[in-house]
Amino acid sequence: MSAAESSGRARKVRLSDREGFLAWAMLLPSVVYIVALVGVPFLLAIAFAFSDVTTGDPSYHFVGLRNFRAIFHDGVFWQALGNTLLFTAASMALIVVFGKILANILVADFQGKWFVRFLVLLPWTTPVALSSISWLWFLDSIYSPVDWTLRRLGLLHGNVIWLGHSGTAMLSVVFVQAWRLTPLAAVIVMAGLVAIPRDLDEAARVDGAGYWRRMFEVTIPLTLPVIAVAALFGAIMTFTDMTVPYVLTRGGPTHATDVLASWAYFRGIEGGDVGQGAAIALFLFPILLAAAIAVLRAVRRLGLR
Amino acid sequence: MSSEDAAAAAMRADGVAGLRRRYARRYVMGRVALYAMAVMAALVCALPFLWSLISAFKQNQDLYNPDNDPFVFNKPATPDHVRYLFADTGFPTFVGNTLLVGTAVVAVTLLLALPAAYSLARLDRPWGTPMGIGIFLVYLVPPSLLFLSLTRVVVALGLADSLWSMIVIYPTFTVPVSVWLLIGFLKAVPKDVEEQAMVDGHSRLGAFVRIVLPLVFPGIVAVVVFAFTLTASEFVYALAFVSAAPGMVVSTGVPTQLVRGDVFYWQSLQAAAVFTAVPIAFAFNLFLDRFVTGFTMGAVKT
Numbered sequence: 301m302s303a304a305e306s307s308g309r310a311r312k313v314r315l316s317d318r319e320g321f322l323a324w325a326m327l328l329p330s331v332v333y334i335v336a337l338v339g340v341p342f343l344l345a346i347a348f349a350f351s352d353v354t355t356g357d358p359s360y361h362f363v364g365l366r367n368f369r370a371i372f373h374d375g376v377f378w379q380a381l382g383n384t385l386l387f388t389a390a391s392m393a394l395i396v397v398f399g400k401i402l403a404n405i406l407v408a409d410f411q412g413k414w415f416v417r418f419l420v421l422l423p424w425t426t427p428v429a430l431s432s433i434s435w436l437w438f439l440d441s442i443y444s445p446v447d448w449t450l451r452r453l454g455l456l457h458g459n460v461i462w463l464g465h466s467g468t469a470m471l472s473v474v475f476v477q478a479w480r481l482t483p484l485a486a487v488i489v490m491a492g493l494v495a496i497p498r499d500l501d502e503a504a505r506v507d508g509a510g511y512w513r514r515m516f517e518v519t520i521p522l523t524l525p526v527i528a529v530a531a532l533f534g535a536i537m538t539f540t541d542m543t544v545p546y547v548l549t550r551g552g553p554t555h556a557t558d559v560l561a562s563w564a565y566f567r568g569i570e571g572g573d574v575g576q577g578a579a580i581a582l583f584l585f586p587i588l589l590a591a592a593i594a595v596l597r598a599v600r601r602l603g604l605r
Numbered sequence: 606m607s608s609e610d611a612a613a614a615a616m617r618a619d620g621v622a623g624l625r626r627r628y629a630r631r632y633v634m635g636r637v638a639l640y641a642m643a644v645m646a647a648l649v650c651a652l653p654f655l656w657s658l659i660s661a662f663k664q665n666q667d668l669y670n671p672d673n674d675p676f677v678f679n680k681p682a683t684p685d686h687v688r689y690l691f692a693d694t695g696f697p698t699f700v701g702n703t704l705l706v707g708t709a710v711v712a713v714t715l716l717l718a719l720p721a722a723y724s725l726a727r728l729d730r731p732w733g734t735p736m737g738i739g740i741f742l743v744y745l746v747p748p749s750l751l752f753l754s755l756t757r758v759v760v761a762l763g764l765a766d767s768l769w770s771m772i773v774i775y776p777t778f779t780v781p782v783s784v785w786l787l788i789g790f791l792k793a794v795p796k797d798v799e800e801q802a803m804v805d806g807h808s809r810l811g812a813f814v815r816i817v818l819p820l821v822f823p824g825i826v827a828v829v830v831f832a833f834t835l836t837a838s839e840f841v842y843a844l845a846f847v848s849a850a851p852g853m854v855v856s857t858g859v860p861t862q863l864v865r866g867d868v869f870y871w872q873s874l875q876a877a878a879v880f881t882a883v884p885i886a887f888a889f890n891l892f893l894d895r896f897v898t899g900f901t902m903g904a905v906k907t
């Protein structure tokens with residue numbers, strides 16, 4: 301074996317052994333990718349918000365705060381903002397409560413658990429556009445099976461027309477969103493539940509604590525960080541999501557269920573006014589940032605345990 | 606033994622038996638409550654799918670009569686609408702596209718996320734933890750904030766209406782969450798395993814590829830399933846990037862192509878929802894436990 305060959309091999313081995321080099325080399329592709337396709341588009345979105353770019357005329361002209369002035373004078377924007385907050389708060393409350401209950405059921409041992417888990421996962425694993433379409437039928441103005449059941453129970457004459465009135469339309473959108481995200485929240489909370497040391501629960505049981513006492517004084521305090529993570533996931537996914545309102549109501553009736561994301565879509569893509577769409581979407585960001593910081597702190601607390 | 610002692614002992618025995626009875630009763634009640642809750646949870650989550658499945662096989666006169674019981678067949682079942690879905694609509698194309706995009710996205714995701722996760726989990730750098738949290742936070746940046754500019758990017762790259770637009774963009778949301786999960790799985794592998802491999806003559810990189818990767822294979826499969834689920838569900842990007850039917854995936858193709866103006870092909874739509882939902886839920890359920898442990902480990906140990 302020649303000296304050059306062996307020294308060459310030694311250098312190669314050394315390069316794939318050097319941790320500092322490896323750590324960067326292995327991380328870099330992901331970082332470059334994310335900066336290129338999340339970081340840059342994000343800055344681009346900010347730039348669009350200050351421009352007059354439309355889908356018909358993509359040339360860039362800086363127009364200052366004109367887009368913001370326009371959306372502030374538009375009543376629909378404020379309505380969409382209010383709807384977004386209501387939509388998020390209401391579905392998040394449902395998601396957290398039912399996610400926690402569902403997680404408690406799913407970590408218990410019982411016959412047929414596999415099948416129950418499979419059924420419970422369905423709302424989340426179904427592409428949201430498809431499950432929303434199914435709900436469109438269940439809430440149909442004439443043929444709704446929900447109405448049929450209510451009529452059969454004698455609670456209703458005629459039809460509710462769920463998606464035709466602003467109140468029931470919002471109720472439907474909130475319910476469908478909660479229905480579809482609860483399984484995900486349950487899975488996240490499950491992760492926290494299985495991480496609780498068993499002996500803690502046992503000790504409380506030996507000390508004579510009943511089910512509800514153990515639930516509220518041991519389990520819930522210990523899983524609070526995970527519940528917070530689940531809640532924030534749900535909140536962020538709801539806050540920024542437009543699929544359920546888009547498919548179910550198209551923002552209607554008369555913008556009663558328009559959220560910021562759907563309004564940005566209607567303005568920016570379907571209306572072609574990219575600048576205004578970006579300005580609307582940008583309003584998602586300060587609230588997201590606050591939520592992200594909250595997630596971070598929840599994760600920290602999780603890490604300290 | 607005095608009679609008093611005997612009476613006390615009897616009372617104590619009685620007390621123990623009573624206590625046992627009470628515990629037994631409490632246990633039985635707990636089980637009954639658990640089963641009742643489980644059945645109820647399954648019903649609330651799955652009832653719409655049961656409805657969909659029944660509706661998919663209904664005749665028009667049966668479905669479009671508000672007085673008919675929506676839970677049973679009032680007229681004989683018909684496979685016509687399901688056959689229509691598979692033979693005369695773009696549904697098979699959409700399924701093919703979804704599988705293609707999903708597979709490609711999962712491959713790209715693993716190529717990017719596996720090394721990144723290993724770097725953050727094992728090659729202890731001082732910037733490891735903040736970087737890990739930073740990547741996780743990217744997952745929280747929503748499509749609805751980025752789709753406007755990403756649509757321009759896609760058009761500029763000449764990828765509009767092509768499957769490539771989704772393959773290029775989708776890893777922006779699958780990579781962060783996959784890194785997060787993989788960190789958890791990688792940290793569960795004892796460090797001795799790698800050290801032994803390096804003593805045996807593997808390089809650091811070689812130890813990762815040949816020894817660690819096979820050990821975390823079940824975790825990788827869980828990540829694959831999760832990433833695929835996210836990809837199949839995505840809606841906003843797919844809607845904004847692709848407007849021609851041949852390039853559509855299930856999540857956009859079904860709602861846009863099976864609805865003509867005001868005419869909804871209801872039975873076919875319901876069938877499409879069920880046929881898409883069931884396989885994904887099935888696969889996800891197989892790896893649910895893995896997914897749950899990955900989430901905890903990533904969270905507890907980062």
